[in-house]
Amino acid sequence: MIAFISALIVFLGVAFVMTGKTTATKTTSTKKVPTVGILQLQTHPALDAIHRGVVAGLKEYGYVDGKTVKIDYQNAQGDQSNLKTMSQKFMNENAALTVGIATPAAQALASAANKQTPVMLAGITDPSGSGLIKSDQHPGANITGTSGESPLKSHLDLLRKLVPSAKTIGIIYTTSDHGGEYNAKKFARICKQEGMKYKLYTISNTNDMQQVAETMAANVDAVYAPQDNGVASAMKTLVSVTNKAKVPVIPAVDTMVKAGGLATLSVDQYQLGKLTGEMAAQVLKGKATSDYPIKVITKGKMTINLSEAKKLGIKFPASVLKEAKAKGVIYK
Known part of the structure; x- marks a missing residue:
């Protein structure tokens, strides 16, 4: 009888350990992927090309939509009120990072992020003049990205x-x-x-x-x-x-x-977007935005x-x- 009870205790102990391992394994395998919010002012070919480039740049560094990252793409269709609503949506879903395509989109994201969530500028002209950053070399706070300066x-x-x-x-x-x-x-x-x-x-x-x-x-x-x-x-x-x-x-x-x-x-708009996506990937990997210089393409x-x-x-x-x-x- 004593031998039977001892064997039962050992069996239950092993079962508990195995169940614990299974739960831990399941928890690890269902780890949540980061969300990247992309906000575009409106539809037209140049901005669309930047958007495609951003997605390609992220993918090149291992951030594939639906697998290793969730990309939430929003288009305001030229409506300023949409920009505010969509920016706040990203904050509500705890986006790890956001990308602004066109100055008004970037400004809306910067306001919603309140110097917390990283904001990537995608080909923004004169970002310091628009109040988004302190300087190209030292953007400060939570914003960096690319600028397409026309020749x-x-x-x-x-x-x-x-x-x-x-x-x-x-x-x-x-x-x-x-x-x-x-x-x-x-x-x-x-x-x-x-x-x-x-x-x-x-x-x-x-x-x-x-x-x-x-x-x-x-x-x-x-x-x-x-x-x-x-x-x-x-x-x-x-x-x-x-x-x-x-x-x-x-x-x-x-x-x-x-x-x-x-x-x-x-300036190639797709390449500008791709460079933005590559920079965004580095920020997702832990690179600080405050001293990550703005990259400017002028050729x-x-x-x-x-x-x-x-x-x-x-x-x-x-x-x-x-x-x-x-x-x-x-x-x-």
Whole structure:
């Protein structure tokens, strides 16, 4: 009898230990993956390309959506109130990190994070000027990422090469877009330094483009469209007006050339997003944001639109064609 009781005690002890091990193993195997919130201001090709790049950059460092990370992608569709609601949603679900595509999205995320949750900037123009960081080298607090600085002087050189007869340049931007205003006014300063006449035009939203474009096209010889979300979204409207007046548009981004611009030297938006994703992966692995320098891409690739040149009666110089064929993009 005593032997039977002893054997039973040993059996129950072993069973308890095995059950404990099983529970521990199950707990380990169901470890929660981190959530990354991606907030995009609106839909248009340049911002969409940045989004795809962010996902690719994270994946390259082992953060695969649905497996090792949960990516919560939200698009505000240009509605400022959506930005606030979506940013707060990320905080409510305890996102490990958030990514802002376009300045208003980044600003909304920064406000919601309250200097706590890391915020990655995805190709934000002039992040220090918009109050997001202290400086490119030492961002401070919880924000870092990438900035796509347009090669503005190269854009002016290209414009003068393609439209040598241009005497007055129209520069258009959206009043609510900090990056667009920054680029437009900086381009205007370069024009002044180079002895080129210019006129600044503004839209408050895409609904203004038709009327403003008609006024501008009647008073300028060429148009510069900076990296500006509002202008990019209304690019087809702008071009439909300027084409009738035979006024070429030199935009800042390759996707704007595809939408009807003549040519540009464009920072690759996908690569900008990919670099952001790679930096985000490092932050997820523990790298501090406060002294993680902003990475700036300024080198552009030649992008031309042959169909647009034909409509305007413009012939691309051999040097421009050669560069576009060698390492750029040609839209036919």
